[in-house]
Amino acid sequence: MTGERVIQVERWDVFAREPGGGNPCYLIREGGDHAVDAAQLAARRHGAEAALATVFDGGVALRFFSPGGEMAMCGHATIAAVTALVTAGELAGNEAVAHTSAGDYSVSWDDGTPPLVSIEHPDPRIGPPVAATGEVARSLGVPADRMTGGDLRVVSIARAKLLVPLVDAQAVHAARPDPDRLAALCRAVGATGAYVFAPHPGGRADHLVARQFPVDAGMAEDPATGVAAGALAAYLAAGPGWSAIEVDQGDAMGRPSRLQARAFATAGGVVSRVRVAGRAQPIGQELVQL
DSSP: OTTOOEEEEEEEEESBSSTTOSEEEEEEOOOSHHHHHHHHHHHHHHTSEEEEEEEETTEEEEEEEETTEEESOOHHHHHHHHHHHHHTTSSOTTEEEEEETTEEEEEEEOSSSSOOEEEEEESOEEEEEOOOHHHHHHHHTOOGGGBOSOOOEEEESSSOEEEEEBSSHHHHHHOOOOHHHHHHHHHHHTOSEEEEEEEOTTOOTTEEEEEEEESSSSOSOBSOOHHHHHHHHHHHOOSSEEEEEEEEEOGGGTOOEEEEEEEEEOTTOOEEEEEEEEOEEEEEEEEEEO
């Protein structure tokens, strides 16, 4: 058939804490209309994000797609794309710029196999406290007494997330959101999803457990969310200097994940930089016929 084309799509897992864990994404290393169609098809078919990646002026140009449509930024797909290009020898050195529709991001990586890839997000935005505690609890299917009384805030390092502190990991895993109610709440407060979190049972202050419920993305839950973990690092940062956290996510979905995030804050608590880091593993590939 005239115009028919076959596109190679790579499957990657990012932020995996153990085999079978992490957040899957689908990667196409070429551009053009055919590649866009293939990325959209892969995202809808697999219920996961897909990305287009091409080397551009020594950096990488990226476009992202969820089952619900194109998105401005996707952290785990960025890590997968950079890992693929570094491994293939298409990106040299240890740092580059990722060009996205959300802006340009500095990315760096170490010499590991696979490399640990870090994305720097400048100027995080931390909103004022959200007062709708009762509606948040109802939307998430969480008893109000399982909320800590800590501030509910919308924080963004690329896509805004409503951060909801809960008393413990059991409360995090017991959440049962009402999708329609949660979507209405998130739209009202200017968020693209809710991120519930609590201290990890292990007892370390910098180790947390979280779940992310996106809205308008075509999926009910996300197994690992870089922009949400980075937002949480910004939310928790007290300064002065860098502070680091580890976040376990994905257990409720059977895809155990671990994310690393750091935030830089002044002595006055003003957060100016956030870094999110993780590793990606190639899982396989498929051919998409268009």
